[in-house]
Amino acid sequence: MTDIAALRAPDECFANLPDFPFAPHYIEVNGLRMHYVDEGPRDAAETVLLLHGEPSWCFLYRKMIPILVAAGHRVIAPDLIGFGRSDKLPRREDYSYRFHVTQMTRLVEQLGLQRITLFGQDWGGLIGLRVAVALEPRFARIVVGNTGLPTGDHPLPEAFFRWRAYSQTTPVFHAGGIVKGACATDLSPEVIAAYDAPFPDERYLAGARAFPMLVPTTPDDPEAPANRQAWQALQQWKKPFLTAFSDSDPVTKGGEQVFQKLIPGAHGQPHVTILGAGHFLQEDKGEELAHVIAAWIAQTPHP
Numbered sequence: 294m295t296d297i298a299a300l301r302a303p304d305e306c307f308a309n310l311p312d313f314p315f316a317p318h319y320i321e322v323n324g325l326r327m328h329y330v331d332e333g334p335r336d337a338a339e340t341v342l343l344l345h346g347e348p349s350w351c352f353l354y355r356k357m358i359p360i361l362v363a364a365g366h367r368v369i370a371p372d373l374i375g376f377g378r379s380d381k382l383p384r385r386e387d388y389s390y391r392f393h394v395t396q397m398t399r400l401v402e403q404l405g406l407q408r409i410t411l412f413g414q415d416w417g418g419l420i421g422l423r424v425a426v427a428l429e430p431r432f433a434r435i436v437v438g439n440t441g442l443p444t445g446d447h448p449l450p451e452a453f454f455r456w457r458a459y460s461q462t463t464p465v466f467h468a469g470g471i472v473k474g475a476c477a478t479d480l481s482p483e484v485i486a487a488y489d490a491p492f493p494d495e496r497y498l499a500g501a502r503a504f505p506m507l508v509p510t511t512p513d514d515p516e517a518p519a520n521r522q523a524w525q526a527l528q529q530w531k532k533p534f535l536t537a538f539s540d541s542d543p544v545t546k547g548g549e550q551v552f553q554k555l556i557p558g559a560h561g562q563p564h565v566t567i568l569g570a571g572h573f574l575q576e577d578k579g580e581e582l583a584h585v586i587a588a589w590i591a592q593t594p595h596p
Contacts, residue, residue, distance in 0.1 A: 298383070299325055299326070299380035299381060299382055299383075300380065300381040300382070300383055300496060300497055301326070301380055301381070302378065302381070302490070302491050302492070302493055302497060303493070306490045306491065306493055307378060307490050307491075309483075310352065310487050310490070311481070311483045311484060311487060312355050312356075313352055313355045313487070315330045315332060315355075315358065316330075317330075317378055318330065318331045319378075320400060320403055320404065322396050322399045322400050322403065323395070323396060323399060325374055325379070325380045325382075325396070326379065326380045327371055327372065327374065327379045327380070327396065327400055328351075328371065328372045328377055328378035328379045329351070329369055329370060329371035329372065329400070329404075330351050330354070330358065330368070330369070330370040330371075331367070331368075331369055332358050332359075332362050332367070332368045333361070333362040333365070333366055333367040333368050334365075334367060335367060337365060337366050337367040338365070338366075338408065339365075339366045339367070339408050339410060339433065339590055340366065340367045340368075340369060340406050340407065340408055340409050340410070341361050341366050341367070341368045341369070341409075341410045341412065341586065341590075342369050342370075342371075342401070342406065342409050342410070342411050342412070342421070343357065343358075343368065343369070343370040343412050343417075344370075344371070344373075344397070344411065344412070344413045344414070344416075344417030344418070344420060344421040345370075345372070345373065345376070345377075345414065345415070345416075345417050346414055346415020346416035346417045346418075346419075346440070346504075347415055347416050347501060347504040347505065348376065348466070348468040348471055348472070348488070348492075348501040348504070349376070349415075349468075349472055349488060349573065350372045350373075350376045350377025350378070350379075350488075350491055351370035351371065351372050351377055352377070352487050352488065352490075353472075353573065353575045353576060354368075354370045354575055354579070355579075356575065356576075356579030356580050356583065357575060357579045357580070357582060357583035357586075358370060358583075360580060360583035360584060360587060361583055361586065361587055364587035364590070364591070366410075366587070366590070369404065369406065371397070371400055372491075373393055373396070373397070373416070373420070373500070374388075374392075374393065374396050374500065375388060375499065375500020375501065375503075375504075376491055376500060376501070377491050378491065381491075381497050381499065381500055382499060382500065383496055383499055384499055385499045385500075385502055385503040385506075386503075387499065388499065388500050388503040388504070388507065389507060389515075389516075390419070390420075390507045390509070390515075390516040391515075391516060391519070393416070393420050394420050394423045394424060394427075394519075397420050397421070397424050398423075398424050398427055398428060401424060401428055401431060402428070406431060407431050408431075408433045409425075409431055409432045409433060409434075410432075410433055410434040410435070410436065410586070410590055411424075411425050411432060411434070411435045411436065412436045412437075412438065412586060413435075413436075413437055413438075413440055414437075414438045414439050414440055414573075414574065414575060415439060415440055415572070416440075416504060417440065418437045418438075418439075418440025418441065418442065419440060419441070419442060419443070419508070421435075422435070422437070422440075422442050422523055422527065423442075423519065423520070423523050426523050426526035426527060426530070429526070429530075432532065433532060433533075434532060434533040434534070434535070434589075434590065434593060435530075435532070435533075435534045435535070435558075436534075436535045436536075436537055436586055436589070437534075437535075437536055437537070437538075437549075437552060438536070438537040438538050438539065438567070438574055438582065439538055439539055439542045439544075439545040439548070439572055439573075439574055440545060440548070441545060441548045441551075442520055442523060442524060442527075443508060443509045443510070443520065444509055444512070444514075444517045444520045444521050444524065445509040445510055445511040445512045445513070445514045445517045446512050446517070446521075449508070449510055450543065450544055450545075450546070452543040452544045453508070453544050454510075456505060456544065457505040457506065457508070460501075460502060460504075460505040460506075461502070461505070461506070466492075466495070466498050466501060466502060467489065468488050468489050468491070468492055468498075468501060469484075469485035469486060469487070469488035469489040470485065471488075472485070472488045472573055472576065473485055473488075475542075475571050475572035475573055476570075476571045476572070476573050476576050476577050477539075477541050477569055477570055477571040477577045478569075478571075478576070478577045480576070484576075524555070527555065527556050528555050528556065528557070529557070530556050530557060530558045531557045531558050532558045533558050533562060533589070533593040534552065534556045534558035534559040534562065535559070535562050535563070535564060535565075535586075535589055536549035536552050536553055536559065536562075536564045536565075537564070537565050537566075537567060537574075537582060537585055537586070538566060538567070538574075539566070539567045539568075539570035539571060539572070539574040539577070539578070540566050540567065540568050540569070540570065541569070541570060541571045542570075542571055542572040542574075544572060545572070549564065549566075562589075563589065563592075565585055567581060567582055567585075
């Protein structure tokens with residue numbers, strides 16, 4: 294897809310990650326190496342696909358993966374291009390919303406994933422929902438938390454625009470500090486360092502810097518039509534759909550309501566609010582969230 298030489302964070306950047314015993318797996322997608330965690334039995338009846346957002350990586354899911362595996366599921370947690378152990382492109386203009394959707398779509402296809410339960414948070418939802426409607430037969434259920442699918446037709450919260458301005462102007466983009474600031478709980482220095490690990494210097498941060506500018510905020514955004522089409526598909530989505538937003542995220546607060554109202558599969562589901570959690574609810578309340586998802590899968594067996 295690109296002839297730009299990719300950057301690859303050295304393996305030593307990821308030494309001594311706290312509470313992250315998972316072996317790395319790699320797949321080449323459109324000429325770029327994507328990393329993913331693959332835990333649990335390959336022949337499990339259900340696969341859980343955990344998609345991260347900005348500026349995190351699959352380390353965010355370390356508290357959830359063991360619980361979902363213990364429930365009998367295969368768990369796939371990829372790193373988006375530009376994040377984690379996946380390749381990073383050196384220029385902001387190398388990234389687009391559609392690029393990320395294409396990469397994740399191909400990863401799902403190349404891994405042959407079926408009977409998928411998606412959990413998407415932040416950009417994991419913006420990307421994952423597009424992938425799910427494009428590959429609808431492969432997906433059994435969707436769970437969303439602290440995310441949305443903006444079309445630019447409705448104003449986003451002021452908190453988002455403050456974040457976007459910060460991301461473009463701060464001279465030092467400290468990923469670990471950003472994650473810490475968006476959590477309701479204190480993070481240890483080791484955990485903060487783990488979120489910084491994929492970005493040994495500014496050259497590796499093009500994707501993280503680019504992401505906030507790719508969110509559709511106006512009706513004429515280049516990806517607004519595709520998101521409107523995705524919403525049309527979601528308004529026909531009758532498979533189980535669950536919202537699990539936190540109570541303390543200023544950017545996505547109240548965002549669960551539109552999903553619950555417009556998506557048929559969300560009607561009558563046991564939607565939950567995760568208390569005491571900020572934007573990164575996987576970090577603040579990962580174990581609780583994983584138990585919610587595991588219990589819900591058990592309640593909604595795939596035919």
